[in-house]
Amino acid sequence: MRAVTITRRGGPEVVQVREVAEPSPGPGQVRIAVRAAGLNFADLMARMGLYPDAPKLPAVVGYEVSGVVDEVGPGVSSPAVGDRVLALVRFGGQAEKVVLPATNALPMPDGMTFEQGAALPVAYLTAYHSLFRVGHLSAGRSVLVHMAAGGVGTAALQLCATVPGVTVFGTASAAKHAVLREEGCHHPIDYRTIDYEAEVQRLTGGRGVDLVLDALGGQDWKKGYRLLRPGGMLVTYGFANIAAGPRRSVVRAARQLLSVPRFSPIALMDDNRGVAGVNMGHLWGEPEMVLGEFRALLGLFQEGRIRPRIDSVFRFEEAARAHERLQGRASVGKVLLVP
Numbered sequence: 001m002r003a004v005t006i007t008r009r010g011g012p013e014v015v016q017v018r019e020v021a022e023p024s025p026g027p028g029q030v031r032i033a034v035r036a037a038g039l040n041f042a043d044l045m046a047r048m049g050l051y052p053d054a055p056k057l058p059a060v061v062g063y064e065v066s067g068v069v070d071e072v073g074p075g076v077s078s079p080a081v082g083d084r085v086l087a088l089v090r091f092g093g094q095a096e097k098v099v100l101p102a103t104n105a106l107p108m109p110d111g112m113t114f115e116q117g118a119a120l121p122v123a124y125l126t127a128y129h130s131l132f133r134v135g136h137l138s139a140g141r142s143v144l145v146h147m148a149a150g151g152v153g154t155a156a157l158q159l160c161a162t163v164p165g166v167t168v169f170g171t172a173s174a175a176k177h178a179v180l181r182e183e184g185c186h187h188p189i190d191y192r193t194i195d196y197e198a199e200v201q202r203l204t205g206g207r208g209v210d211l212v213l214d215a216l217g218g219q220d221w222k223k224g225y226r227l228l229r230p231g232g233m234l235v236t237y238g239f240a241n242i243a244a245g246p247r248r249s250v251v252r253a254a255r256q257l258l259s260v261p262r263f264s265p266i267a268l269m270d271d272n273r274g275v276a277g278v279n280m281g282h283l284w285g286e287p288e289m290v291l292g293e294f295r296a297l298l299g300l301f302q303e304g305r306i307r308p309r310i311d312s313v314f315r316f317e318e319a320a321r322a323h324e325r326l327q328g329r330a331s332v333g334k335v336l337l338v339p
């Protein structure tokens, strides 16, 4: 079968389609004929050698797929061959076929396209877990979402809109602000031309916000912490600042790591602020938690309250261009790969 392979560490050109052996489902597993696979920032970082969780290269990555079950292993009664499913997978998703535990393959709601099915898992689970499980978002609160036009960002904006009276601040390049407003962001901020920290302080009359979702990292975590109101929470879930160019730079990485703040429990206490982290890739040992959140999201989709925003769909052969698009800050919503 064909699989999008990161052949070695480097720029987008190291991403190539290769022939690899087709996997077979073992006991309790199903095989999915992939119709669409999500591309995530983690895939770019894996390609650059900046993602500690990545498999050893050469490797086929990909954390999320939609498709049709084409074979089931011994002991599997559901899903069945022919069912349309979507799933989180621990790598291997960017291939024509992928094998996973049957319990991880959830039925796709009627009316959901394969593209929407592949765009939903990582972005919405990350946003949902950060906002609700960790951030305890409730009516009337305020949230600052960074990378607000991206995959996780647009998911977070839509999820904030499901809670009454939440005020949303979002950072993104100016060209994406119309989309931010469309997705429910009240205050789009162009972080490239203005100091977003000063702008949020100005817009809130110096009070700050209840929740900051920050996958930028480094210096931005310091700013996010300073922006918290009493009782507020900074949720860290990525370090995009470390991957600012197409290739790994040891100097940039070292500079970014040095700018990571240290939080003391005594200061947290005295400031009445919290800091929490989210890494969905480290929640494989908590299937009930993740599947519960997944089902809640599918319910919101069926109610028409969330709608994955798809930026672009690339054929496997064009995967290098897909990497360029995501990394070049051109995308709005999710970038997908199709066999």
Ligand SMILES: NC(=O)c1ccc[n+]([C@@H]2O[C@H](COP(=O)([O-])OP(=O)(O)OC[C@H]3O[C@@H](n4cnc5c(N)ncnc54)[C@H](OP(=O)(O)O)[C@@H]3O)[C@@H](O)[C@H]2O)c1
Pocket (backbone or CB within 6 Å): 039, 040, 041, 042, 122, 123, 126, 147, 148, 149, 150, 151, 152, 153, 171, 172, 173, 176, 215, 216, 237, 238, 239, 240, 241, 242, 243, 244, 278, 279, 280, 281, 326, 327, 328, 329, 330, 331, 332, 333, 334
């Ligand atoms: N912890 C977890 O479990 C988890 C899960 C999923 C994603 N994440 C993290 O969440 C973040 C968003 O992921 P995503 O896949 O949804 O990507 P994305 O937000 O769709 O990424 C692209 C957008 O991010 C903005 N951006 C800011 N700094 C950037 C940089 N240094 N390089 C490239 N783009 C940058 C750009 O928009 P603007 O120019 O408009 O700002 C760009 O269009 C990433 O940091 C990722 O690692 C974490």
